[in-house]
Amino acid sequence: LEDFDKDVLIELFADLEASEIARLLESIPDSQRGQLWSIIPEDRNGAVLVELGEVARLSLVNNLENEQVVEAVSNLDSNDLAEMVDTLPDEVGDAIRQSLDYKGLQGLEASLAFPEDSAGRVMETEAVAIRSDITLETVLRFLRSRESIPAHTSGLMVIDRQRAFQGELHLSDLLTHNPSMLVEEVMDKEAINISPLASQHELAIMFRDLDLVSVAVVDDDGILLGRVTLDDMVDILHEEADHQILGAVGLDEDEDLFSPILPSAKRRLFWLGINLVTAFLAAWVIGLFEATLEKIVALAVLMPIVASMGGIAGGQTLTLMIRGLATGKISSANAKWLAYKEIAISAISGMTWAVVVGLVSYFWFSDLRISLVLAASMIINLLIAALSGFGIPMFMKRIGIDPALAGGVVLTTATDVIGFVSFLGLATLFL
Amino acid sequence: LEDFDKDVLIELFADLEASEIARLLESIPDSQRGQLWSIIPEDRNGAVLVELGEVARLSLVNNLENEQVVEAVSNLDSNDLAEMVDTLPDEVGDAIRQSLDYKGLQGLEASLAFPEDSAGRVMETEAVAIRSDITLETVLRFLRSRESIPAHTSGLMVIDRQRAFQGELHLSDLLTHNPSMLVEEVMDKEAINISPLASQHELAIMFRDLDLVSVAVVDDDGILLGRVTLDDMVDILHEEADHQILGAVGLDEDEDLFSPILPSAKRRLFWLGINLVTAFLAAWVIGLFEATLEKIVALAVLMPIVASMGGIAGGQTLTLMIRGLATGKISSANAKWLAYKEIAISAISGMTWAVVVGLVSYFWFSDLRISLVLAASMIINLLIAALSGFGIPMFMKRIGIDPALAGGVVLTTATDVIGFVSFLGLATLFL
Incomplete structure (x- = not known):
């Protein structure tokens, strides 16, 4: 590693996804990870922390200042933040809590209120939701004004005035139907939704068997809370298989090949x-x-x-x-x-x-x-x-x-x- | 199983996805699977065959007439057909070949020409492709006239006159940009594409690490051949983990819990x-x-x-x-x-x-x-x-x-x- 030119590495890292950088960090001895941390582009170091296995993450964080961790996680979702607070030392968790504004703290505590391994813990609250009594034309105009759609959106959540979940408007249906039609005429009323208390295991099996990209999370009163996306579920399916493979020889699925x-x-x-x-x-x-x-x-x-x-x-x-x-x-x-x-x-x-x-x-x-x-x-x-x-x-x-x-x-x-x-x-x- | 009313089962099956029916078939003794086959809705029995593990599929097919198999697989893609011909007895494969028209046979042989475990084998050729020099408005009109988009489409493939791959127009970009803009202004020119000869293992790791929904398959001359979608890759990631778990005790990843x-x-x-x-x-x-x-x-x-x-x-x-x-x-x-x-x-x-x-x-x-x-x-x-x-x-x-x-x-x-x-x-x- 020392042989590499730092500039070459910086350029290399600029082109990599957070998950690729995380895989790279997991493939080098623990002692060299601190050095590499400074080279990771700032917009991605929070995501890299999320992607790292638990043992590798803990060892890296132990080599960083609390402020560095707080800064890295500052642009993460509440569900990723909850994972950090749950798996990192208490003092780092407290530092993260102190750095949040009122709304951020509320989101974090709301996420932590759901049981570990429940759908509520991996739920994103940034889903785009629309009303059922508007035309597709209005939806198209709304999306253009929004200028972006969150990743892994294959459909928009449809809600009523009380935020009660009505169904899902698949992007493919939005694109292939006459713009003058109403959302409620085109939307998928049978769209699957799950409780925030559903187990992540059930959920992952469901994503795999039904080939889902995202699913709405709806509470007992029928109110839309957010959505769970495929990327989190693929990781969970993987962790479960690793759990059986490594568990059979007494190791943890987060076992770090290159830990000290x-x-x-x-x-x-x-x-x-x-x-x-x-x-x-x-x-x-x-x-x-x-x-x-x-x-x-x-x-x-x-x-x-x-x-x-x-x-x-x-x-x-x-x-x-x-x-x-x-x-x-x-x-x-x-x-x-x-x-x-x-x-x-x-x-x-x-x-x-x-x-x-x-x-x-x-x-x-x-x-x-x-x-x-x-x-x-x-x-x-x-x-x-x-x-x-x-x-x-x-x-x-x-x-x-x-x-x-x-x-x-x-x-x-x-x-x-x-x-x-x-x-x-x-x-x-x-x- | 005998206790169940056949009508109740028919109603139950009508609501289930093919993968769920396949999982159900895998959870009952081999001898009872033939009985259940007749209850599966006709539009889904091909997909159920695809979803079944290899050993379970073979045992079921052995209990069916060749004509029943041929009819079941008649509406499958060429890549799924290739898997059938590869894993079923030769006489069933020949019967499938004889049932195909010229175009279908050509598609099947093209798929079989790629090495086993290569991207070419799981590639779909039904991707929607558009030209780069048209406006988004034209694309929107084209999609409306098409009336449907294949499942797992998160973006449209962009090609030139010679079908050379230019990039991908993400649906989210199509929806959030001004319709008067040109495809080439909005498309993702850096969109990842892979060779049909890439191994399915590499590909599955790539899907997982980059959170992809689909990826373009492009040959050495830069010509778009088709695309690979996430649903196939999730299955492959699963099979690989099962391969290690079951391989360690000398069993195959397609091992059937309920085979005779x-x-x-x-x-x-x-x-x-x-x-x-x-x-x-x-x-x-x-x-x-x-x-x-x-x-x-x-x-x-x-x-x-x-x-x-x-x-x-x-x-x-x-x-x-x-x-x-x-x-x-x-x-x-x-x-x-x-x-x-x-x-x-x-x-x-x-x-x-x-x-x-x-x-x-x-x-x-x-x-x-x-x-x-x-x-x-x-x-x-x-x-x-x-x-x-x-x-x-x-x-x-x-x-x-x-x-x-x-x-x-x-x-x-x-x-x-x-x-x-x-x-x-x-x-x-x-x-």
């Missing part, structure tokens, strides 16, 4: 610590069979096979279940069928691989009884793996634990323990 | 088979140390701990690397720094947990030498895990293997083998 070593190590140490406890639990289970192991050392050689196969088979079921729950495909109506299917698959897998491991181990150790014990424990463990892979996420969801985060650990603990107990237990009984 | 048991079992058996080979490899490595294990059975008890910790730590690095490579954050410029960071983190983790396992195992077996061997092999295995988690995806990417599919297996094989070799090997040398 110590904080990264701290977050990962925690996950390894949890795994160590479960590994000791498995070791303790093995320890219960020390006497058997001492007699037949071949058991120590074969024992990881059963546990490992259970972990893999259970992991497949678990991953499909978590994905199905996240995308809303699994409900109580079809859960029973799914459980039946997963158990049937595991029975097929279990019997197939039981034959294979039985044969291979017989050729290796020439001991029929060891091979039979290994085959039997394989079938038992794959059945338990399917039941766990199905049951753990269903149970966790019911009691309000996120299966994407904790599902994998609980599952491998179960398959390891059952794997060792069934194999070494059967061996103790029959060998 | 036997095909599902077949796909999963394969993955378990690969794992069985690696599990036997690990068992073989343990077998090399049978003499040592026979002397000290405590080693068999503790041995899974080292392998398991290596697998978890390596999995964290691997997941971050695959995610970073997929989102374009990792390049040769910053790879060295990342490798250094991952090794530093593993050194910290290794030393921390080495102390913990050393102490716990000392209290358990009261054998200082066993504890020292366990601690040393923990440090060795976590270092190897970090190197593998970093190196495996980088190497696979270079030689063209998809790390999201094969990375996890190679990694666990490495951490299992090194875990057992370092622990049992050190034990053989020093105990």
Whole structure:
């Protein structure tokens, strides 16, 4: 980075969108981000902060003066400001609050009043709204006098005198109909609208499935509050997928690839610590069979096979279940069928691989009884793996634990323990 | 499902979007999908086929007559038709081809001529294009005479006499400028355009980062070919995330939660088979140390701990690397720094947990030498895990293997083998 000419960078940054600059900042070590900050064009540094992942944003802000942050966020919407106040240290939040005028502060507090992860939090209040009893000609004249339309506007919100939501006038309909027609004749009366209390997850699924560009936010009394646009929703869909991908290895979806070593190590140490406890639990289970192991050392050689196969088979079921729950495909109506299917698959897998491991181990150790014990424990463990892979996420969801985060650990603990107990237990009984 | 009144379902389906019907079909067992097909409104059954996941689509089509499929797809765009011909059995593809007129067939073959996963494959050719030397008034009159604008149009493509791409006239600019102005005065001359050969992955990242609604597709000679719209890109972003989530457990992103048991079992058996080979490899490595294990059975008890910790730590690095490579954050410029960071983190983790396992195992077996061997092999295995988690995806990417599919297996094989070799090997040398 030092090799680059500062002027070249300034010129480069002038052409980039805020999101591209944010991606660039996330691709360099944390320590160099402060230097780059000064090069970002001033009109875009607020938007860059919004686009940064949470961990990267926090580390950058910690390297800036409070005044720099306040200045950067001065031209942000109330919903982006609310995200800043929510994710940054309290003192930075207070500095932001102090910099606002009465109206700005009111907007911020209104946004913060909605629950986290609700539509109200990502709602923009700058939507263009028009009345239903005017002609398209009047709308066209109004837009020309306005000289600009907010980004991601595919339609204008139609309201009555009391700001009650009536429908949406799609720009394409405005453009293709006779200007003498009335808005109420042309508008889409069935236009979807959502409550500010709707969850962002539901909303994102809706945007994806219905190919929406924006949607009106309407309160219980039918009053138009604002709109949610696609750009925020695409980010949320992404965060949810990252949540499952990174959650499976104990990391946060805001994990920063280039954050400094110590904080990264701290977050990962925690996950390894949890795994160590479960590994000791498995070791303790093995320890219960020390006497058997001492007699037949071949058991120590074969024992990881059963546990490992259970972990893999259970992991497949678990991953499909978590994905199905996240995308809303699994409900109580079809859960029973799914459980039946997963158990049937595991029975097929279990019997197939039981034959294979039985044969291979017989050729290796020439001991029929060891091979039979290994085959039997394989079938038992794959059945338990399917039941766990199905049951753990269903149970966790019911009691309000996120299966994407904790599902994998609980599952491998179960398959390891059952794997060792069934194999070494059967061996103790029959060998 | 049988309990439902058919009339109620028909009414329900009439109100649903194609994507919602597709999601519903994917949420019921495969055997019941044929029944539901007849209830889907005829104007939407082609779109439902497009929205279905590949596996679900194939199973449904296998239950339909060729004529039913041909009729369903008769009103699809050439790009959607190309997807059908590509993913359905050849005889269905031939039946579709035979049903097309000359122009339709030409459009289909033109689409199929572009490489799979290229922008050309998802391009629509129905974009509205206008000339640059006319007034906005003329454009407004033209649109009114057209009576409709294709969905997801946020701007009109501007071309010259030779269909060369000049820029884009955003609808918002068309609406907010004086009608007497010329298109070329108002149009966005910097509007982004892409080659039909651009990869869908690059394109999806671009849509997300630049918050685009549509983008012009322009060939090497500057001629406008069509446009790509956001709705296709949102699906692609989704598929890529699903690819990593499901690929990690050996499944396809088109995996169908409710497909019949036997095909599902077949796909999963394969993955378990690969794992069985690696599990036997690990068992073989343990077998090399049978003499040592026979002397000290405590080693068999503790041995899974080292392998398991290596697998978890390596999995964290691997997941971050695959995610970073997929989102374009990792390049040769910053790879060295990342490798250094991952090794530093593993050194910290290794030393921390080495102390913990050393102490716990000392209290358990009261054998200082066993504890020292366990601690040393923990440090060795976590270092190897970090190197593998970093190196495996980088190497696979270079030689063209998809790390999201094969990375996890190679990694666990490495951490299992090194875990057992370092622990049992050190034990053989020093105990």
